[in-house]
Amino acid sequence: MAGATDSAIWFFGGDGATEGPPPEELLGGKGAGLVRMSRLGLPVPPGFIITTEAARALREDGAPPPELERAIDAALDGLQAASGRRLGDAQRPLLLAVRSGAAQSMPGMMETLLDVGINPATAAAMAGDDETDGRFAWDCLRRFAQGYGQAVRGLPAHLFDEEWETWCERAGGDDAALSADDLRDMALRYLELIHRETGRPLPSDPRRQLKEAIIAVARSWESEKARAWRALHDVADDVGTAVIVQAMVFGNRDAASASGVAFSRDPSTGQQVMFGEYLPAAQGIDVVEGLRTPLPISEAMRRASGLDVTPLERLMPDAFAELRAHLRQVEAHHQAVQEVEFAIERGRLWLLQTRDARLSAAATVRVLRDMAAEGLIGRRDAIARLDPVTLERLLHARVDEERAAPPIARGLPASPGAVCGQAAFSVGEALRLKVLERDVVLIRPETSPDDVRGIHAARGVLTSRGGMTSHAAVIARGLNMPCVTAADIAIDEDRGEMTASGVTIRRGDWITIDGASGRVYAGRAPLRPVNIDAPLATLLGWADEVRRLRVRANADTAGDIAAARDLKAEGVGLLRIEWMFLDDDGAALMQRMILAADADERQSAAARLRRLIAGQLEGVLRAGAARPLTLRLLDLPLAAFLPADARSEERCAAALGVTVAALHERLERLQVESLRLGLRGARLYLDQPWVLQTQLAAIFDALAAVADHGPPPELEILVPMVMGGREFAQLRGRIDATATRMLPDALRDSLPVGAMIELPRAAIRAAAIAAHADFLSFGTNDLTRAALGLRREEAAEIAGLYVENALMNGDPFMTLDEHGVGALMRYACGTARRARPDIVLAVCGDHAADPASIAAFAAMDMDYISCAPPRLPVARLAAARAAV
């Protein structure tokens, strides 16, 4: 084949296809996929690819340089030879598809031209006298005219759509009722439209058509839509797209033809069954665009849908079997689930495109587990390929159907997860609600690329049309966002409302969708968290084998500790004692101690408080048996315990047995002492040693009691609000002394005491603190607040501002600010380790649940992180990926 060695153009699908490994950056993902499929010997219509590099000139100059023009001409000659058809030939006309193809898939963002090469004469020849051939031929011309008008001449879609609707109405609303003559007249009317609107007719020369189409596709890289998409997905603007020119095959040729999309496994569940949809006598675009609801590909899918339709498996069993075999082959080659576009023309199967399927989070997990089990990939690969963001979203809630009211509608479970949100019926509404920090469910008849901004602003998507592979479904799965499509709801876009089961949901009303069940609920349905299913449990088990960073849980109750144990936490990294002081009894006793009239009164309250806290702690410590348990001492100012209003003052006075006036006097007297808000943690213990001693007494009582009846936890004491080495040493000394006095040797000898590093000064003085501490636990929330001078509640918005200006990667309270707070932590870790090589370093802030932050912590060589129990799976996986 001519031009096979020309680097600007790659051939595939015929003899003499270009050799060598297909470089994705030159051929684009789609192009490389076609080359690979054709090398596997699969039925791919022949074609050629103009590389991203060669296409750059087209894009920039608006015309091919002479040598590229010559190469394209030569390539066309080759393609005619390979296909046995000729451009403009009346008998065997070669029609072409011209598609974009970037290294990263940008679904629907660039132009595609189909049926290039047709003109009225060719169409008439193709039509002959046969009604079926006629309908097909004129429909091809019509489709090409519309594509050309829009993509090359820039005419608006509505110009053609209105014409189409007029004709359909005339035919009684059913396009299938349009005759060959109707379609011919319509196609000719489209040509007139183009001539009239642009002053120039559609060129009838197929080569001229093709060149204009190639340039239009290359230039669509620069469209506003494409640019916005790239900005959103962080794709560089100068990468560019390849242009793929391929012989057309026609799923819409006749009743023995069809088009469809098939997945090598179920992209929603990950099950190893072929999955897909098709439309008989249709082109692929009809399936994808969601204008017609496609049919299930297999009998199993049909059964699951409950619909009385004919699956491809029954309609064309041979093509179906062939497709299934091909899918297995492509999947094995790519080591990933493949999404393949196919067409069947007069019973013959063609594969038009393959790409890595976008899988739901659950499917991703199951596929990775299965592929590793099948030996297709290694376990470490499986972990490396499981994006924690995917897992994180997998752990989204489901509607609790037992507690929820009955659904008002059902649709296709297009992307799993459940969300409650406020209804928005347009992109604008969604954006407005988002600005108000509301959770939004975007409700559209169907979605198109124009809706992408609205989908990004939403937490879930609900459509009344489209299938499992519709635009909305694909985008939502990509974002791991709940999506229900083809739901039985009636949408009134103009009024901004929808109706289902007699219930009307207006804009701003609450609605709940469950993308796993396909159910839609009015209002805010109750949600329940998902369980760890077997595939995920297996993968997480592999992750646990790989990771070095230990993962503990933050827990406040025995229940939390049990939940954390189920989720394989390696102990409790943060148990805050304050909850025990804040319940009614505890708070009342604290009040008594603070407001005690004399030492006796204080002592008696202290004794009761000690018993109370010890009693509560016992249960917690027992739940943490035989594992590390870091107990953080009280981190509240005394002011938090004092009555804040008239009613609680009365209650407090009554409890103390004094008048309110007397209480006021005591409060007055205390004012000058030390109830200030800044006086908490280590500072409070220095000022009011009894606060420390009361806690220690209760803790050691509880520990001894637990140890009497079974294994105690490996208790560690964490001191909050530390800011210096001598300060910590002094407090540690008191803790050690009290332990020596109260605890039996066995318990006392293994009582590590550590400091919370939550003030920047503590990070700066980490070496001095480490000299006296067994461990340091970083409170990254507080460090972030202090270092950036940002309160958490305003962080999202300010971070938004910075992200917009490309100055920050995201909310620093969600993902560690690596260059700022991270640098401070690296400084602290480094100096602390030099001061004390065996120091244990940990993180117990919210960042310990964020994958990107966990990678940073692993790079700092932290010993463990501690996160909320529901986040343990994400943390375990992220820790493993950091080690892979």
Add this chain to the structure above:
Amino acid sequence: MAGATDSAIWFFGGDGATEGPPPEELLGGKGAGLVRMSRLGLPVPPGFIITTEAARALREDGAPPPELERAIDAALDGLQAASGRRLGDAQRPLLLAVRSGAAQSMPGMMETLLDVGINPATAAAMAGDDETDGRFAWDCLRRFAQGYGQAVRGLPAHLFDEEWETWCERAGGDDAALSADDLRDMALRYLELIHRETGRPLPSDPRRQLKEAIIAVARSWESEKARAWRALHDVADDVGTAVIVQAMVFGNRDAASASGVAFSRDPSTGQQVMFGEYLPAAQGIDVVEGLRTPLPISEAMRRASGLDVTPLERLMPDAFAELRAHLRQVEAHHQAVQEVEFAIERGRLWLLQTRDARLSAAATVRVLRDMAAEGLIGRRDAIARLDPVTLERLLHARVDEERAAPPIARGLPASPGAVCGQAAFSVGEALRLKVLERDVVLIRPETSPDDVRGIHAARGVLTSRGGMTSHAAVIARGLNMPCVTAADIAIDEDRGEMTASGVTIRRGDWITIDGASGRVYAGRAPLRPVNIDAPLATLLGWADEVRRLRVRANADTAGDIAAARDLKAEGVGLLRIEWMFLDDDGAALMQRMILAADADERQSAAARLRRLIAGQLEGVLRAGAARPLTLRLLDLPLAAFLPADARSEERCAAALGVTVAALHERLERLQVESLRLGLRGARLYLDQPWVLQTQLAAIFDALAAVADHGPPPELEILVPMVMGGREFAQLRGRIDATATRMLPDALRDSLPVGAMIELPRAAIRAAAIAAHADFLSFGTNDLTRAALGLRREEAAEIAGLYVENALMNGDPFMTLDEHGVGALMRYACGTARRARPDIVLAVCGDHAADPASIAAFAAMDMDYISCAPPRLPVARLAAARAAV
């Protein structure tokens, strides 16, 4: 002399005094002074010193080890030979003074025993039949008995004082009226008291007396009072005191005898005139204790006092002349003003002790200037010896006598400076007021070491008794705290009030004292700042020659800039533009811009605001002509400009020409935008670029206007709230672009732009910021707040807690937290300089006025600091000392 080579004991004042340089750490300050005076050939009563090391054994064991006992005995033998007197001898009895003497003077904190060696038999022999001799001899016995009873036997002072008062009353209230017989009976009564109270008589053996006295003095190092003093002054507990044993001389022997204290220059003014006080026929303790008001030493002093008394100069002209000559000699030897205790016994002058005089701040400055001018010390020495704390306090206010009401009392100007405070009549009251953060004036008849805590809690001291060298005066001068002594006020300690000129001041009432004029005012008298006098100006000029750290001033007005220029500021380091936005007109226009209904409205308000600010800035920039002037851009959130209450809402609505309801609607709409408190400085400029542009337009207008008529300032633009390199680069880019558009080349080319380093993150990212910045200015207040998690208003108390626990050196908002914030700054400076070696580094927080912090900044090699104009002298001096 025996034992001269024994290292445990040093001799002085006789032939064969110990040789070699006297080591202060072994001999104590007092002991070393005696050794030096005796080497200069001055009349020092002979004696010996038990070194601090030898005394340690006495202190710890309560008895001398045998070899020390032998050494002491040998030393006594030598002393008898040198003095020509013998212990217990009836004819020429040797009486001894036993004093403490630590390396650092601890005035009044340890024990002294006088007249050791006397017993009733010796006293009777000394008395003979002469009434004068008798009164002297028995008084010696009485004094010894009381000293022994208290120091050796631990009896309370009141036991003896009550006895003394009873006898004085009997004699009509005048102790001079007591006869020799009275004094004998009293002395014997004291002996009885000791016997009765302790069960053991006072030993009559002089050697036993001496040994017990030596041990008591050595052990008084451990007294609670002494320990507290050392804790307060940061003196280590294990240094110990030497014990000085010296032959007594008797200023109280007869009418030709006297005791006194003399300074080589006036310790209050620094003038080169002898200064001092004396009492005829008295022991030194009588002068120091303030029980009798001493007399002026010279005729000049007497004239100044206006009193009709006889100065020493007239009473004993020869001794006076000799004393003056000796003082000059001692001063020249020590290169420091000396305070000498002297006694004249029967016309013969003896020097008992010398030490560096505590000088008032003004005196310190003058003396250093004079000594450097006299060639006694070098200029760099003068700077090194001027403690900035001294200078700082010298810059305290004076009462503005023209505006003040007439004083209610006059006293001695014992320590300069003026202060308004609330009256406290006891240590307890002073401490209580201090806890409430009140300014306190402590009012006492006289002060004793027991009052020291109260003096420390006070801002000023007022006494009705005591002279210029009384306890109160000495301590107050040491603390550079205003003090007035011997004021004509009547104090009623029991009722807690004082009366003067018919005005009664009760506890808690406001009172003002001026320690430079000796005047006392009721209420809060108006104060005025002191001027820089000639000696200080000279010293500061020398300081300017020496220092490397440049000193600029924070200024907000043209007046500030002029004041700063007078005080030799090298430009303006911080001029905050916000004041111009916050006046009525500016704030109203800001409101209009923020709440503008449309772009037109905003633009018209912007134009007016630009003219307004430019007009105000012009005056300021003109005042800063030809010097650097750092202008900090607006650092307020927009919320600061919005109406905060109903009345200002009405005003705002009227100004906007809308209803209050419409205003509310606009405010509502803005809510979701960006008026948040955290959104200020750099963040606000990113979000609302017009805030930056409006300022720049006004600044550049003003700069161009000033440049048209004279030299403009060397303007530098400082961006607040920066937290990253890219952020700063983006804003800097906008500033540069606007400058390029608006300014002529000459002004634009030299427009440095810098970043405020006030967030810990900015310090961590200093290198990235420095890459784009011409200078960095550290805002140490905000850095401290963020790093320590401490609000300024609570810092003093929490710092107090930490100082008490020896965990911190002081309020971190007053003195830089070197190990924490300082380490962060060193990190920032180091990385910034590596990123950009020519970066200019500066400090503009309050710490730039604190000497210790300035030393730290100099060590960081900062380029300049910027402080409030009144603090410039302190800053200039501190910067110079850092370089010396």
